[in-house]
Amino acid sequence: MSQLIYRKLRGPAYIILIVIVLRLIYYLLSSGDTVQVVPDKTSLTQKQPIFTRKQPVFTKKQLKHRLKNTQFLPQEHLASSTPNKELPVTSAANHNDTGLYKPVWSSLDSRPLPQWFDRAKFGIFIHWGVYSVPSFYNEWFWWYWKGPEPKSSIKEFMKKNYPTVTGYTEFETNFTASKFKPGDWAELFHESGAKYVVFTTKHHEGFANWPSKVGGHRNSQQRGPHRNLVAALSSAVRNKDLAFGVYYSLYEWFSTEYNADKSNHFESNNFVKNKVTPQLHELIESYKPDILFSDGDFGPTSYWNTTNFLAWLYNDSPVKNRIVTNDRWGTDVQNLHGDYFSPFHEPVETPQHKWEMCVTLDKESWGYRRDMKDDDVLTTQEVLEGLIRAVSKGGNYMLNVGPTAEGTIPTIFKQRLASIGKWLKINGEGIYETQPWKAQNESNNVWYTMKKRNIYAFVLRQPEQNSLLLSLPKPLEGAKIVLLETNTTLKWTDHSEASYGRVVLLPKEIGVPFALRLENFN
Structure with missing residues (x-):
């Protein structure tokens, strides 16, 4: 039974x-069990440093998604990948509902840097706002006029030039942009050799350069220019096949709500809920920028609601596949989190994370200054040296110009940009789409980059006796050295002391900085 x-x-x-x-x-x-993504053998044997976050850890769901989308390959694989056409910017209707990135840094940091940004190398920054009207001291004019520690020089300036003006917002009427021709700007930036343009949509003064639905009437549609400056410039820039980015200041000097939150030790965030978050969504959804440069992050990330916003940006925004953003999202995350870092000073050594050096042509101000002198402006040589050093260290280089209140770019700025563009047309192959070589430089005069199998040596200053000693690159069979300026092959010999390297014979007349392409060297 x-x-x-x-x-x-x-x-x-x-x-x-x-x-x-x-x-x-x-x-x-x-x-949520995780799978460690390990570089392939080719990546492991590469000698050049790769600039990325710590090796990301992905869930199986995330890994499956990344394998479908080559733009999301981990950066360790990017060097050995064959360049493809850029993926199109995703439309707003095609949202990613997978929730790939969670609102925590360990997840957000696993998002690889979109390839286009690292390849671009050179961009233009534009600081344009109401501060262009007084055009004195710098773009922090309002703060140093009405802030807690006003400067006597600004008080004297106001007394002499604007004796009847008592409030900063009175300057908004004279921010006219009456001579602003976005097409001319875009052409200038394109000819400079830049690959992207970042525009200041709102600085710490709180004036929006687009018709924002929040923040009252303090925007360029209702005051001053009576024009949507962001829309006009973004359209013109993209017509020149340049990427378009937006700078946005999180905090505002004299915002009542922000200062109330600050007095409350940032335990309340009414300013963020009522203005910052809505305006960020307006910019992303209306203008679909390729770059979001955050600034003015005085307060912790918990106050700015940073991780929740970035999770939306990476998962569901219309630019989720292409946008890059920096690390200024709170006083506790700078140089720790973000698609790329934007340090205030040039790093000495090559960082192990993508970064960008921001420099202003006017050494005294990011905004336009009426009393700027020629000696206050970076020379073309200074700019090119900074660009070369940044790229050799795996960074990008963004150069700032400050237009007048009427919308003209100073002539000396135009001259600098034209000179930079002329140089890049000759030497750009050693700048764009390159990677750092295994050594960033030898001495302070020779800096290296690499692309595919070629090494590029940039020489900043004219060597003595028309000869150049290169001690680090080692020749292989068929080695050749080409001067990019003339596209001619140069003669070279081993130094009498073989361990010293190679001596390259240079033409008698050669411009600096100049670039050499080293073929079949390692």
Whole structure:
């Protein structure tokens, strides 16, 4: 009898057991267990440094998504990948509902840098706002006029030039942009060799350069220019096949709400809820920028709601596949989190994370100054040296110009940009789409980059006796050295002391900085 019962129950028991096992397997596969993405053998044997975050850890769900989308390959693989056409910017209707990135830094940091930004190398920054009207001291004019420690020089300036003006917002009427020709700007930036343009949409003064639906009437549509400056410039820039980015200041000097939150030790965030977050969404959804440069992050990330916003930006925004953003999202995250870092000073050594050096042509101000002198402006040589050093260290270089209140770019700025563009047309192959070589430089005069199998040596100053000693690159069979300026092959010999390197014979007349392409060297 017991055997009969056993035989009758054995079939259903096996079925139940199989169901339990299958459900257990399904549970394990769909849970948050992680898979470590390891570089392939080619990446592991590369000698040049790769600039990325720590090796990301992805869930199986995330890994499957990345394998489908080559733009999301980990940066360790980017060097060995064949360049493809850039993926199109995703439309607002095509949202990513997978929740790939969670609102925590460990997840947000696993997002690889979109390839286009690292390849671009050189961009233009524009500081343009109401501060262009007084155009004195710098773009912090309001703060040093009405802030807690006003400067006597600004008080004297106001007394002499604007004796009847008592409030900063009165300057908004004279921020006319009456001579602003976005097409001319875009052409100038394109000819400079820049690959992207970042525009100040709102600085710490709180004036918006687009018709924002929040913040009252203090915007360029209702005051001053009576024009949507962001829309006009973004359209013109993109017509020149340049990427377009927006700078946005999180905080505002004299915002009542912000200062109330600050007095409350940032335990309330009414300013963020009522203005910052809505305006960021306006910019992303209306203008679909390629870059979001955050600034004015005085307060912790918890106050700015940073991680929740970035999770939306990376998962569901219309620019989720292409946008890059920096690290100024709170006083506790600078140089720690973000697609790229934007340090205030040039790093000495090559960082292990993508970064960008921001420099202003007017050494005294980011905004336009009426009393700027020629000696206050960076020379073309200074700019090119900074660009070369940044790229050699794996960074990008963004150069700032400050237009007048009427919308003209000073002539000396135009001259600098034209000179930079002329140089890049000759030497750009050693700048764009390159990577750092295994050594960033030898002495302070020779800096290296690499692309594919070629090494590029940039020489900042004219060597003595028309010869150049290169001690680090080692020649292989068929080695050749080409001067990019003339596209001619140069003669070279081993130094009498072989360990010293190679001596390259240079033409008598050669412009600096100049670039050499080293073929079949390692």
